[in-house]
Amino acid sequence: MPMRILPWLIIPPAAIIGLGLLLQGISAIDSQLYFTWGYFLEVLIAGTLQGVMYSLVALGFVLIFKASSIFNFAQGSMVLFAALTMVGLMGWGLHWTLAFLATAGVMVLLAMAIERAVLRPLVNQPHIILFMATIGIFYFLDGFGQTLWGSDVKQLDIGIPRTPIFIFEETFEGGILVNQFDVIAALVGGALVAILAIFFQKTRIGRALRAVADDHQAALSVGIPLKTIWAIVWSVAGIVALVTGVMWGSKMGVQFTLALIALKALPVLILGGLTSIPGAIVGGLIIGAGEQIAEVFLSTYIGSAIQDWFAYVLAMLFLLIRPQGLFGEKIIERV
Amino acid sequence: MSAVATAAAPNQNQQEDGGVTQNTARVFDEVLLEVKDISLAFGGVKALTNISFDIRKGEIRAIIGPNGAGKTSMLNVINGFYHPQDGTITYKGQVRRKMRPHNAAKQGIARTFQNVALFKGMSTLDNIMTGRLLKMRTNMLLQAIYWGPNQREEIRHREYCEQIIDFLEIQAIRKTPVGRLPYGLQKRVELARALAMEPELLLLDEPMAGMNVEEKEDMCRFVLDVNEEFGTTIALIEHDMGVVMDISDRVVVLDYGRKLADGPPDEVRRDEEVIRAYLGVGH
Amino acid sequence: MSTTNLPPESLDTFPKLLAHHVEVRGDRPAMREKDYGIWQTSTWKEVAAEVRDFACGLAALGLQRGERVAIVGDNRPRLYWAMTAAQALGCVPVPLYQDSVAEEMAFVLDHAEARFAVVEDQEQVDKLLDLKERCRTLETIIYDDPRGLRNYDQPFLHDYEAVQKEGQTFLKSHPDFYEQAVAAGRGSDISVILYTSGTTGRSKGVVLTAAGCINAARDTVAFDHLNDRDQVLAYLPPAWVGDHYLNYAQGLVAGFCMACPESADTVEQDLREIGPTFYFAPPRVFENLLTRVMIRMEDAGRMKRALFHHFIALAKRHGEKILNGEKVPLPARLHYALGELLIYGPLKNVLGFSNIRVAYTAGEAIGPDLFSFYRSIGLNLKQLYGQTEAFLYVTAQPDGAIFADTVGPAIPNVDIRIEEGGEVLFKSPGQFQGYYKDDENTAEALTPDGYVRTGDAGFFDEATGHLKIIDRAKDVGRMQDGSLFAPKYVENKLKFFPFIKEAVVFGHERPFATAFINIDMEAVGNWAERNSIQYGSYQELAALPQIYAVIGENVEQVNRDLAQDSKLAGSQVRRFLVLHKELDADDGELTRTRKVRRRIVNERYAELIAALYDGRTEVHASVEVTFEDGRKGRLDGDLTIADVETFPPVQPAIRQAAE
């Protein structure tokens, strides 16, 4: 079914303006709520940029789910493991680029090991079993990474500037504060998505991967064994995890909580659909922005620290209206 | 077109096996279900166009047609799984509003599926017992205690299911998980489950698909027996034309979502359009 | 010593016994049937009511005292009740083999002049409707299972339950009818006519009187201490004397519970569930069972197999002695107890033998090893010798005095005499009155002083005083050199090998003995699969050279055994062939009880027999076969004939009785 462009051009701006107007209205009644359009946009942009980071994590899930219907809970610990390994290698005196490449190699090896030791023996098992197996991998990698590199918080600095800058100073009073780091992270994320898109569209392996997503039989006719495809897709997911780890790690330090950012990505996934790469991106942006706006403007009313669950409730409410997610097609059930 | 082979078969078949044949022409007057001007489409793809026919109480009604003719969609419409965009369904004299399949079940419409839709994790007996769920009344608390009213109810329904098991001759597999059964037996268990609902209208979607000759004969016998012993009205989809001509009272023919013909088997067999559709002339 | 509570001797008919059990143990189970997934149980009271209603219904339909009522079907409670109901009215039930071909059935129906028939289901109804033309006397058919009979509108067809309903109505207007009818019964009345499937010619109707039946059953019930806590599984054809005696007559005398299996296919499962205390099976069943036990154990893990063989070997050494209550050293006893826990107990459990107090086998000789196997694992298996004409028992082995090659001493009240030519004669309380409407055969079977000729050759073993049966009297022959030829004896030895299902040995008035062999499809097929040998049919499997090799070794082993016995050494088999078709009752080659019909085999395979003696090594066989649906066809094949080594007779040594 062709994706209609028009709604995507109209709905998001409309939703943003509508939300702004709503909050403005509330602030008019209740003086506790501080609202200016500049502040609103600042929060929105910060949230959206944060959302790109969520999208990065979600991307790793989607890649694997698309190719093998496995819900890879270990994606989070892969992020931690990659970041730990890279910090560790840099601790040995390697330049960050070399460390990055070496870690990428490690992630490929890891993917092959997982395919051989876990996925292959479990082929044809119900999805829930594979899901549980990835939780097993989650525990293993968590322990393994910290056994190798220790569990103290480490700094990861690859020289991304962190100074905040102000933009649109002439339009809004005081301008809008934007974190430079977030902008760069967003650019990296965008670049990664672009590279993946090219990989999927233009290379033979990429096309095979898409074939697998549609139909395992068809994939076999492409001439690439399923196990190779799985190893490749897990490697790609591993490299995505590495990029995610670098970005998140340099933002908040490399420590074991990094593994838990997987939990952040989950609402993104149900919002965007488990099999849709654009869904992961757009879902991430919506969740990031929504969460930030809720935290800033709603915590007065319902209490603080709501970012723990707000994204989930948002995604769930969305699903109740549209069970197939943002980009899913309407399911026609057959009997 | 795969239908050619099966369409050619019945003429020889007819004379040879006299074993299970509905030999006398039976007459039915009371309309049990009537579909009128039904149209169904999925996002622009038309599955059914202006279909009208009726099913009369007590008869065996066959729905035939080449692959993709919309037969299964028709059954799905009848038992509330699909909602047609146009047309009305009158069941037992009442025009039916939009309804979910479980409402249809409550009103006495049971069915089996083209691809066996049994509950794979349960035994044959438990599968059949699920057919009794609509008739079970004890509440959750009594079920938690089990003994007393709930146990008595369980036993009462078990007795009913055992009669069906006996009727369909599946005693030996009573406690076998259905996943382990061969295909032919699974189809029989599915029929048993539908019968456990004590349906007034039984929809059978290709009850004999994928069976060998012997299994087909058994199934034919069961279908006839059900119709005869319980007086159940049966609407069935079947590809084996020999079977259809032998056991059905009236036949409706669909092709590309349109109705081609409707009438007793002999009449339908001679219908020009039906012959053309089956032989593929003009396509 | 009598621990059994026998009913008073004055009760001389089965309906009277039924009334007695209602008085004494009315609420105890009398009959169970696996139906609708559980063992539906009827107490004596319920049975009596069912019988009464049905009897009255029969009377209402016009059944007259003294008439014959045909009973056709599997072991169904209602059919047994129909027998008692007929007997209550002073009529004679005539049970028929439900799988017999139309011709046989027509003959019996016609011969017995049955006006009423009580049958199981649609299948039997259809069969009788086909035969009705030929059986002029048949008027009324009553069916047990109405399934599929809804559209049958013949006025003479009746539903069992409808007949019972009618009986209830009848009872209202004739309240004392049933009691009076039962009271009018006499011990001298004919109780049942059992048609024997006879090894030759037409079936003969064996006429048995009520008092005879009951007295015979009383003797054996006392002999084996049966009581109302016992339970049996009635799985043998009701038309066979074994079922009628062991289950029906003994049940009504002892008051025990008879269980009917769900269907013929589920007998094994049902046996396991019921766990009978008294059990009978022909040697063939025990043999098949053992074969399957061994095959299944082949597939067991190494540990388990070693354990199994260890304990089976132990049982071989001590098991029988322990069962017989002989002296066994304590360590061996403990060792055996461990075996009981680990192997024998579970094995008997899986086979459904756990609760058996008394098991019998009869009908033909049982291989000594086979017999010992079951006894050694603690199953009290005994042999009896009997006949339809005796109402089964002539001899039986008492507990504790068991020998594999004897059939025991005469049971109480039975007198046995061995005739000049070796034929066994007997006189027993249950012996028959004569063959129905067949004075000629009756006269032949009875001696002037009232003894019955068994037609079997045998002698009393001097050491034990037990009777030994060698063979059919007329089958015991002489080799050309005048030495004894006992084909059955040799055949039994052959059949003990797992691959051999059936054997027919020839040698009467011949220079040497030869044999036909039937392979055991299950055992050989399993073996072929394990050795990945391809085969398409029974015929191909039978012709495999590997099979010939194995069977050749088996025959050689038998010859070696025969050479031990100077009397029978001449019966060693010198040449054999493996038949390309299974001997089959449908072709008349076997009786319904699966005994070889020698004469017919001789006729049908004359060419093959000739080839065995003229030195050919290959022979073309072509034989007519009957398929299940009654159609006929021919089966062709080229058969190899193999030679086997024979051994010179060993000087006679002193044989031990309790081998």
Add this chain to the structure above:
Amino acid sequence: MFYREAGQYKSDYASDQAIFPIRQDRIGVLLIFLFALLVIPFIATNYLLNSILVPFLVFSIAAIGLNILTGYCGQVSLGTGGFMACGAFFTFKLTTWMPEVNILLIFLMAGFGTALVGIAFGIPSLRIKGFYLAIATLAAQFFLIWMFTQNPWWTNYNPAGVITAPPRALFGNFYITGIEATPVNKYLFLLCFTAALALVAKNLVRSALGRAWMAIRDMDIAAEIIGIRPMAAKLSAFAVSSFFIGISGAAWAFMYTASVEALAFEVTRSFQVLFMIIIGGLGSILGSFLGAAFIVLLPIALSNLPAMVGLRLPVDLIAHLEFMIFGALIVFFLIVEPNGLARLWQIGKEKLRRWPFPY
């Protein structure tokens, strides 16, 4: 091997449908229960009772609850921790509000309260399935924990956000919570309570409701077509499951730890219980017990193992190694027997029943 089934025939449906139709099983279960009831209290150390048996029983209840939802009704849930927290906090509020009401009744009331929460969070299951639903249940997990941490009302304004079990007796002086409660008391109460709950669960799954759940699990479309209302079946599964899990949360807080904060019911708790039913066996009450035993014992075994073989390792290294081994064992176990310990037991039992035959 120990089965002697010959002669154990069923002459009525009641005995055919019994939970343990085989006599040897009945005897075995009875012996185990009697041993647990009459012998263990006299021979067990406090460590065994407090650190192994009590958590085992508490987790068993939770595992039965989750198994009803996931194993029998096919709805994967990751919200177990949240529902356990509900049970714990509901119990705390109820018993401090109504100290005179018997604690057993309070437990049950907390269970019913949790059931209501379960129904509320089960509503999405009507529209969404599979992993989508699993993630949606995380909403319950995070929301509920947030609610209990953020709102001091739930802890009666305890500054540390901790609830502590007040002393409550089941009858007379038989204290089962608070400092007066001896380990033996707690154990005995939990043993009987768990047994009763397991019986209730077994009764439900072998009745109409259980069949409706399994039908939904195996093929929801077919289930609807034979007349099962998906909403009723799914929500009842959520309710019953939450009831069990709520009670187990209450037992955790009041009898196992005696003093607890909401963070004890974090998402890892949810995974822990999920592991129990996967390893124990989906759709099996027995499996719930086996899985609970496995997951309770494994960490204890892992943390004691190095010391037992004489290795002295730093504490944090041991913790990391534990994680690794735990994860590896889970994967290993899933590969060896994806259907769980209950399946292994079943296979073993079949072998024993057929002994000495292999099939």
